[in-house]
Amino acid sequence: MSAWLTAANTLRTTEIVQIRTESPTVKTYVLPDRLCCKAKPGQFLMLWIPGIDEIPLSIMEAKNGLVSVSVKVVGDATRHLHGMEAGATVGVRGPFGNSFTESRGRILLVGGGTGVAPLLFLARQLSAKTERLSFVEGAKTKDELLFVRELGGICNEKSLITTTEDGTAGLQCLVTEPLASLLDREHFDMIYTCGPEVMVKKIFEITEQRKLPLEASLERLMRCGIGLCGSCMIGKYRVCRDGPVFTAAQLREVKDELGVSKLGFDGSRIPV
């Protein structure tokens, strides 16, 4: 999106028109917004919960004048949001950040936690154009595996691998475990990932060993969301503006920080 659309993107209020429960800890919120409904997969928005906080959220779906975000309860802001009902007023700025590049051929997506949300958006967009789409999704337990039904409709059965740490669904292992053998068995033209940073780091190491292309969406503390305040730096990059999607080449430049350190709320370097 153009620099002007980012910098001059004023806050507007809108109404939550629908709320869906995706898992015991994740709900999806659907909002009308004339700018965010045109977002591309990988972009995020800043959601204002009036009187509480304003937080960055990846866009999970954008069409017909509506935008959706899927939110996991982790703290104060997300708890308030989970307490809201359809009809409540929230504020929106965005869409911000870059997006995943559209590639063709054989595509692999690897997601963990709410990181699956932007990948679902991407998978929907790519499904029409690609030869084959594979998805590896991981969660702690069966109830927390997100969008399995939706992904099942996009990838064929064999191409959707799920993993849980407790073995309640799919393979009992971390999401990164089936990856190495999958990559040795099959050829992929592009790999996309989003999820916990330690997972992203592991995937980066696996794709680097095999010299495979990768795009990863990262998270950092965000305040302005438009590249001004410097809260979200990783190396020389602003995650909110130059990211949140980074290529393997960029990840190489920031590998000392990836999965290791980030800036905390006071601007000091803290462990991820």
Place this chain on the structure above:
Amino acid sequence: MERNPLRVSFAGLELENPTILASGVLGYSAESLDRVVRAGAGAVVTKSIGVEPRVGYVNPTLVQAEAGFLNAMGLPNPGIGVYVQEIGHCKTVLRAPLVVSVFGYSAQEYAGVAKKAASAGADAVELNVSCPHVRQTGAEIGQDPKILKEVVENVKAVIDVPLIVKLSPNVSDIALLGRAAVEAGADALTAVNTLKAVAIDVETTRPVLANVKGGLSGAAVKPVALRCVWDIFEELPDVPIIGCGGISSWSDAVEFFLAGASAVQIGSAVAFDEGIFNAVNRGVLSYLRRKHLGSVKELVGLAHRS
């Protein structure tokens, strides 16, 4: 050898060009400051640093306003004890002068932080006495000539690098405050910090910023900032002034030089274009050529003579 017409020197600082990154914009890590230097800035100012770590206010801390931004970050910073390492890191990577911005809640705090910043390698110290949005700091100090003097004197006594005082526009007579700072030992003045402002959302009938009040920056404040520079130059024609507020093009920068600024700081415009520093420098250079002038210095205060 051909002289670089963009080169400026004032208060003991030597800059390759007159554009400086304003405090609070991309100002924490050495990597981000280095990126701004590579994008063409002649010097960079860090985020304002205090004695203790501060996490700042919760969001919203920044909101887009008409032709500008309203921010109330709440001075999030890691505290000088931790930040000295970053200053050290900066000194190994930056190829332009590093100005460390300092704030405090008392003259002693300002002096303590400034001293540590200078010994860690800061090329200059800028006092943020005008931050309008944290209670018990900024506004009070920068609005009262007596308190301001006390702060500046205390800092001056403990550092030997250039001391810049960044003034608040939220006063009735900015030149008076400028004079107080200079009499107390300031080597240069930055004018200005943000203008106190409020944004309200009509649907929720609430102020948008978590802190309610914030500071306005960007194009909206330019004419006010320019007037501030004008007033200070009239009162103190021999004191170097760094113009700041709403600069987003080479002609904005030239307006500030003509009003009396020796250099300019740029903050908000970075959101529109990171190439702003180079763009301003190129524009100023061709303006100088067109006007048959040899240096930026020849422009400083020119509008006052006509």
